[in-house]
Amino acid sequence: MRYAPGSLLTVDGLPAMEVASILALTDRLETMDPKAKSTLLSGRRVALLFYESSTRTRTSFELAAKSLGATTTLVSDKSSSIEKGESLKDTGLTLRALGAECIILRHNAGGAPMLLARMTGLPVLNAGDGMHQHPSQALLDLRTMIRRLGVATRGGPGEWLRGRTVVITGDIRHSRVARSNAMLLPRLGAKVILCGPEALLPEEARCLDVEISRDFDQALDGADVAMMLRIQRERLEGLEIDLNEYSARYQMNADRLAQGKPGLVVMHPGPMIRGLEITGDVADGPSSAIEEQVAHGLAVRAALLVRALGVSA
Amino acid sequence: MLIKGGTVVDPASGVDGLFDVLVRDGRVAAVEGPGVLDRVEVSETFDATGMTVAPGFVDVHVHLREPGQTYKETIATGTAAAAAGGFTTVVAMPNTVPVNDSTASLAWMLDPERGAKVHLYAMPAVTLGSMGEHLTDFESLARAGAVGFTDDGKPVLEDHVMQAALLCAGRLGLPISQHAEDTRLTGGCSMNAGTVAFKLGLRGMTVEAESRIVERDIRLVREIAKVDGVRAHLHVQHVSTAKALEAIRRAKEDGLHVTCEAAPHHFTLTDEAVGDFDTHAKMNPPLRAENDRQAVIAGLLDGTVDCIATDHAPHAAHEKEVEFERAPNGITGLETALGLALKVLGREHGMPVRRVLELMSQNPAAIVNLAGRGTLGVGAVADVVVFDAGREWTFDGSKALSKSRNTPFDEVAMIGRVVGTICAGRVVYRG
Numbered sequence: 001m002r003y004a005p006g007s008l009l010t011v012d013g014l015p016a017m018e019v020a021s022i023l024a025l026t027d028r029l030e031t032m033d034p035k036a037k038s039t040l041l042s043g044r045r046v047a048l049l050f051y052e053s054s055t056r057t058r059t060s061f062e063l064a065a066k067s068l069g070a071t072t073t074l075v076s077d078k079s080s081s082i083e084k085g086e087s088l089k090d091t092g093l094t095l096r097a098l099g100a101e102c103i104i105l106r107h108n109a110g111g112a113p114m115l116l117a118r119m120t121g122l123p124v125l126n127a128g129d130g131m132h133q134h135p136s137q138a139l140l141d142l143r144t145m146i147r148r149l150g151v152a153t154r155g156g157p158g159e160w161l162r163g164r165t166v167v168i169t170g171d172i173r174h175s176r177v178a179r180s181n182a183m184l185l186p187r188l189g190a191k192v193i194l195c196g197p198e199a200l201l202p203e204e205a206r207c208l209d210v211e212i213s214r215d216f217d218q219a220l221d222g223a224d225v226a227m228m229l230r231i232q233r234e235r236l237e238g239l240e241i242d243l244n245e246y247s248a249r250y251q252m253n254a255d256r257l258a259q260g261k262p263g264l265v266v267m268h269p270g271p272m273i274r275g276l277e278i279t280g281d282v283a284d285g286p287s288s289a290i291e292e293q294v295a296h297g298l299a300v301r302a303a304l305l306v307r308a309l310g311v312s313a
Numbered sequence: 314m315l316i317k318g319g320t321v322v323d324p325a326s327g328v329d330g331l332f333d334v335l336v337r338d339g340r341v342a343a344v345e346g347p348g349v350l351d352r353v354e355v356s357e358t359f360d361a362t363g364m365t366v367a368p369g370f371v372d373v374h375v376h377l378r379e380p381g382q383t384y385k386e387t388i389a390t391g392t393a394a395a396a397a398g399g400f401t402t403v404v405a406m407p408n409t410v411p412v413n414d415s416t417a418s419l420a421w422m423l424d425p426e427r428g429a430k431v432h433l434y435a436m437p438a439v440t441l442g443s444m445g446e447h448l449t450d451f452e453s454l455a456r457a458g459a460v461g462f463t464d465d466g467k468p469v470l471e472d473h474v475m476q477a478a479l480l481c482a483g484r485l486g487l488p489i490s491q492h493a494e495d496t497r498l499t500g501g502c503s504m505n506a507g508t509v510a511f512k513l514g515l516r517g518m519t520v521e522a523e524s525r526i527v528e529r530d531i532r533l534v535r536e537i538a539k540v541d542g543v544r545a546h547l548h549v550q551h552v553s554t555a556k557a558l559e560a561i562r563r564a565k566e567d568g569l570h571v572t573c574e575a576a577p578h579h580f581t582l583t584d585e586a587v588g589d590f591d592t593h594a595k596m597n598p599p600l601r602a603e604n605d606r607q608a609v610i611a612g613l614l615d616g617t618v619d620c621i622a623t624d625h626a627p628h629a630a631h632e633k634e635v636e637f638e639r640a641p642n643g644i645t646g647l648e649t650a651l652g653l654a655l656k657v658l659g660r661e662h663g664m665p666v667r668r669v670l671e672l673m674s675q676n677p678a679a680i681v682n683l684a685g686r687g688t689l690g691v692g693a694v695a696d697v698v699v700f701d702a703g704r705e706w707t708f709d710g711s712k713a714l715s716k717s718r719n720t721p722f723d724e725v726a727m728i729g730r731v732v733g734t735i736c737a738g739r740v741v742y743r744g
């Protein structure tokens with residue numbers, strides 16, 4: 001095996017049964033006796049290696065590890081040898097030599113988690129790599145959908161989201177969150193529609209098991225979930241995007257929400273730009289599952305850590 | 314020396330059959346049927362029974378990293394790898410440190426002191442420092458042994474610079490060898506554009522980034538013929554797309570002096586080989602989609618592609634063990650070229666051995682105007698490769714003679730194994 005068991009580098013090829021088992025572990029941890037839970041990973045060492053700044057993912061992994069009793073250490077670009085240009089390989093080997101048993105990596109280059117996992121042999125959890133993947137986000141999004149839609153998770157996971165439609169709208173081209181969800185959700189039976197202008201959603205996206213739409217209103221018709229993505233201004237250079245026009249065509253606002261199916265769940269991985277891809281009233285309104293996403297993030301990441309360190313719970 | 318008992322295949326002289334080859338003073342002295350030369354007194358006999366005996370291979374595109382990056386490769390190690398691959402002549406690219414853009418650096422490179430194991434030639438830079446602005450001194454460089462000019466690794470982007478280069482080199486009868494990439498379209502790109510790049514979240518190079526430059530260069534060759542009456546020679550390096558090949562095909566039909574090369578990795582692999590960000594599948598031009606790979610194969614079969622060139626590009630392990638987007642482009646290729654050509658082109662696509670040899674010896678020798686090379690005709694320089702054309706073997710990167718190991722073909726099955734390489738009558742490799 002090339003990667004240590006317990007690694008989570010991508011959702012591409014992640015079997016539905018494996019997804020089900022991670023979510024089942026999340027459920028078990030949630031209902032576990034708090035005292036037992038708080039020592040589950042005691043004495044275990046987890047390193048957070050963050051080459052890119054992040055509030056919610058980093059804090060959520062860190063709190064998850066601490067809630068299980070693990071010792072964490074944060075290495076980030078502003079405070080360490082990685083700023084001086086030490087290679088990812090050498091940084092990984094140093095962390096391993098210092099006793100890290102698992103590394104959580106956020107990196108601005110796609111594939112960095114695979115490299116780190118190959119070089120160290122340690123279980124690596126991908127906390128977002130370039131424009132590639134953000135697997136823990138996809139899992140927390142899935143759990144949020146399951147809860148909000150009241151999906152029964154008894155049968156085969158391949159049927160869990162059968163008959164459900166998820167519309168992912170926005171800057172798909174640059175979004176690791178979109179990529180991860182678009183690869184994961186069809187495996188659970190969902191119909192996924194990717195939506196956005198061609199500059200942000202290239203035709204190549206058809207290689208995934210998804211539909212593509214350029215018309216948000218049409219895509220929303222009958223949808224169960226509308227997942228909005230942040231417009232990554234920093235990555236738009238060279239692309240012809242008129243932000244006013246973008247908002248007019250693709251923004252989630254009260255009008256569109258009212259047009260949608262009753263019970264339509266609105267999601268956003270954050271950070272949001274209120275007034276651009278989503279209006280504040282919708283983000284704060286009852287259809288929004290944005291805060292729950294954050295809570296599920298903590299729960300799912302606890303499970304990923306337990307799984308990575310090979311502890312049975 | 315008498316090379317005895319083999320099947321001699323020499324496309325240039327039309328020889329194909331059981332012959333013995335007599336070598337005297339570094340030249341082919343006689344090629345005769347079995348037994349005819351038995352009574353000639355020779356110091357050494359090379360037993361080639363059951364083997365194919367052919368002109369030594371010529372690679373018009375290798376990176377030897379000397380001067381400046383000898384931790385990757387040296388002229389001595391790179392040419393040793395060449396010999397192991399059956400090559401008896403290699404043409405070194407100028408992107409060394411410093412860039413080979415002067416007669417002094419050219420002379421230094423070609424100096425026997427460097428320890429080349431096979432014939433070494435070089436293409437100095439088209440522009441000073443390969444910066445794309447000012448032409449190097451073509452005339453002096455030609456007198457000092459340049460066999461063409463290239464800014465490989467970079468395109469000559471400016472129209473007027475390329476125009477002047479083609480005209481100037483054309484007057485000297487030398488090719489401008491172009492790395493066809495419109496770098497204005499490939500900023501931040503690290504692989505082929507398409508579904509694989511989309512899935513991996515990597516920025517992709519479009520096929521147009523290659524074809525646009527090829528089309529532009531062909532237009533310039535055409536204009537130079539019309540306006541200046543000069544038959545300029547454009548050589549397109551490592552062509553990788555159907556679109557560029559189509560442009561080259563049309564240019565040839567129109568009688569323009571346009572030639573091109575294809576690299577073994579481009580006819581063997583597709584962008585799927587990037588897998589989970591394998592930097593050994595990172596090169597430039599990038600591995601393309603299957604339709605482009607098939608187009609390269611079709612071009613090799615129908616003659617649109619003139620020769621196979623390896624673009625041997627050694628890099629140290631630590632340089633490739635980095636994030637995909639940061640890794641340098643290129644793979645080693647000298648020791649796997651024949652094995653891949655006979656497997657993919659020969660076995661999978663029915664190309665006769667004779668045609669493979671044309672692509673690896675006769676044609677590349679012609680592109681860089683090496684008269685008396687790429688053939689076993691009597692009087693030719695005795696550059697010979699002896700190989701077992703049917704032998705299946707597995708390439709072992711750890712045993713490679715190149716200083717670097719950056720290859721996607723480690724432990725890959727190949728067909729056709731070099732058992733001996735003879736350069737100017739001297740055995741330089743024995744497998």
Ligand SMILES: [Zn+2]
Nearest residue numbers: 465466492597
């Ligand atoms: Zn090149």
